[in-house]
Amino acid sequence: MDILQILCYDILPLLFFIGAGYLLDSHFPLDLNTYNKLVIWVILPCFIFYSMAQYTPDWSTVVLVPAFIVLLLAAWLLSRLTARLLGITGPRRSVYQTVCTYSNAGNIGIVLVVFIFSHVPFLGADGSAPWLDEARGSVVLLLILMNIAVNIFGACQIHAEHISLRNLAAFAARMPALYAVLAGLFVQYTGLPLEGTFVWPVLHHFSGAFIVMITIIVGAHVHRSRLHRPSPVILAAAAQKLIAAPLIAWAIIEAMGCFSPVEAQVFLITASIPPSFTIVMYAAEYRNHSWFAAQSVLVSTFLGIITMTCVIYAARILYPAGL
């Protein structure tokens, strides 16, 4: 029973972590700023660097970049169309569109992909996980793209601000993750033997802390936003993010036809991830329909439990990579 296995070993552990974050936040006054700062400045860069140092990308991975851009554009256009159908206009439309477009690749996406590719059917006979490095490499690439997209285009949309090259460059230059990528590329290129040095265990332990920290953050966010009865618009946004987006991703994979099975699975799964909590943060900061943003993200996150399970299962059947 593959689908039960996915529920049991991928979705449930994720829910346990999110639940732990929820409970911790409901019992103690947690300072999310501390977690965020540590993740953004230390833990995420180390994770990215560690993943890149372990996985040598070949040129076919680069195909994910245009595929990702097409996916975002298609999702964005579709949400524009449905916004017109549902009669959503003005500032609310931009929030609606961001919810339909940007995935929570950084938290839920990475954790799921790491879980998925570290157990059967993706295990070798000796208990090693031969696909994990490639999967992690691919998801890190998608994560970086998604981070750039949500933090620049998403933020500008919500703020109804003009997207300029200058904004873009200024944001990218402030992103520690970008420097981690550059350092990772440097190590790849020069072949520096990091594995024997004292830096390696540090990177290893930070990558270990990554999954715990980011899922706790999600749990705390869920705790801080109360769930209400979803309106039709919220459900429409969820349907687009959770069902339409993976379908679009599937079409893109088939149209491009040059994905490796692991890349295809990761791309499909990343497309099916619920919307990012970053959107809620921006909506609150710019005071643009923050209640609507929080409800949409929350409802999609809950419904995503079902749809993600299905997408992970479908990915396995469509693009078999197991042993």
Place this chain on the structure above:
Amino acid sequence: MAFLHIITDNILPLILFVVIGYLMDRRFQLNVASLTKLTFYLVLPCFIFYSIYSAELDMNLVNVFLFCCVQMALLGAAGAFFGKLRGFAPGKTEAFKNGTMFSNNGNIGVALIALIYTNAPYGSEGNAPYLAEALAVSTMTLVQMNMTLNTLGLYQAGKGRLSPMDTLRVIFHMPVLYTLAAVFTIKYVGFDMTVTPLWPVFQNCANALVAIVMMALGMQIHRSRISFGDVDAWIGCGLRLIGGPVVAAVLIFLWNAFGTGFSNVTSQVILIMSCVPSAVNSVLYAVEFHNYEDFATELVMMSTFASCVTMTLTIYAARLLFPIPLL
């Protein structure tokens, strides 16, 4: 020189974490309590469960467990005596005891043992005749440390500020005791935890422990007023790093003379495990109960630095006191 590896592979990474925590706290206003809560209520219980569940306990080594308890009690008595001698406030005595009784077996001790018995003169590539026994003994001492540090250590830190009853009430609201009860029950029953959905949670939390705890220590160091001229802290270091192995050596000789006796490999491992610097968790406990945080931090920091010298000496002494055939 195999010992240099311990400094580069085990101590330097720990210091790097601490430095990162320190710098992050200086740059941003962070909140240590958010990390200690995360540790006490999620990461540490999972780590304890994971490490005890995956440890292959050799029941023939129960006397090693008892030995460690006796040794710990002696060190605690010495700490209490010293506290009385110097007229410490009760809270400071408890912090002193926590810094001397408990050591960083998990991060430094076990790695040290694994390294020593796979390298010259006790082993070489693919040939490590003493390793299995050494690891079994060090696992036993690690389990003993995990059990006592996270119960008794927590109690002692709390007793510095609260009445014994209040301390117990706090501890019974923490998951550590229940985790210990659960893991031994499950181990005894023989239930396979690795097939449950909880297993990835335990695994990932266990992986996260070191980074989170060490960064919290770095943040705490940034907040503490640390003076390297604190005589009490240096005496605590001495008791931990020199007193620990001396007590262990004397006890081993007594145990061999009057008790069941240990093999020389086991004796070496016990001696080496007793020279490891103070446990980092004692700082987190001090923070949690606001019990002499600065003093606890000083003890851990100083003993970690000083151990680079004393651990080398102890490893050498172990070779002389309990000789085993060299390769």
